[in-house]
Ligand code: G3P
């Protein structure tokens with residue numbers, strides 16, 4: 124049996140949803156990705172003060188809402204009062220911060236795939252984040268439509284502790300520059316994928332990652348011409364603020 128198209132990792136993943144066209148990490152950004160024909164999104168998850176996992180990138184509220192202060196200090200009721208759309212465009216006024224549960228329900232309804240990034244703000248507990256987010260995501264999405272990634276080794280180790288079987292939970296080790304120790308870390312995690320900043324990736328490292336049998340996913344790729352050589356190096360997927368730019372500019376063979 125060949126896997127269904129939805130089961131395959133696509134070439135393009137919308138970064139924080141279709142963040143070029145909608146406020147990042149919102150339900151609106153995921154709907155926009157779907158409407159643009161993108162099948163997978165990358166989203167960041169963190170915990171509120173009461174332990175609710177929500178979709179949010181920054182440690183603070185200022186950049187992407189009408190609030191101030193730290194996300195981790197908010198209750199769910201306080202988080203819900205924020206407007207998380209108007210900062211991007213008045214057309215998104217009234218957009219509310221999404222809980223992970225709401226977001227998973229939407230992704231499931233749209234039959235999309237998710238790269239869920241466990242985003243660990245300084246001083247936060249990696250195991251608590253993994254315990255709140257990973258079982259919820261696994262309960263809602265099939266294995267082939269979920270990759271859990273993180274810059275935090277301890278968060279990934281906690282996730283692997285929750286599901287030791289690598290065929291049931293795909294983990295992605297996330298780096299800025301993919302440095303020397305990547306292979307030992309990926310092996311001990313039984314990782315599915317290695318993720319890195321494409322501007323800091325070398326051809327030799329890309330080929331080594333592929334030769335070792337891992338998927339290689341790069342962020343944040345917004346310039347299809349500059350990115351073109353990386354497909355030849357074996358990069359599997361690009362996380363982009365605007366995957367539409369890559370339309371007609373992907374390699375033939377998948
Ligand atoms: O997961 C890839 C990318 O999202 C990592 O960086 O800061 O955009 O979450 P950041």
Ligand code: MG
Pocket residue numbers: 165166167240
């Ligand atoms: Mg991210």
